[in-house]
Amino acid sequence: MTPTEQKVRKARRLIAAGMTRQDAATRVGVSRETLRVYLDGAACRFPGCTKLARNRGLCSGHIQQERRGEDLHPLSATKANTMISIEDAELDVHEFEFMRHICGLSPVQAVVRLGMSPYVIIDRYHRLGREVPVELAAIRSVRLATARRMVDPMAAAS
């Protein structure tokens, strides 16, 4: 069994015990995408890509590359789908708290301004072993599209 398989096995037990996938992934130290591939299906056929295959064996990112007529190449890592360092997590949390307390934005506005979903910020707090602010936990079910509309009414029209 590979180290990743061991982690996924542990995550599977946590999920069976009622933990969310996101929390289980964070707890055992695998990305949510990796966990999804192990639990739901095959990985993208592009070598080294760990995202879930959607169509013709490719993940959404690689399907887009194909549609744009590009040679397939590695997707650039995003903060959302990689295990980020403590330093990066600290930066994100610091930025979030800056917008909340210095700029006076609501949690939803701060999240949107950062271009992240509430899940990602919550993940950062978990990564640092810090307690998730109550008001942040409360918006975790808010979808980013809804959040955008609340901040920028014009975005809803487009």
Ligand SMILES: [Zn+2]
């Ligand atoms: Zn891919």
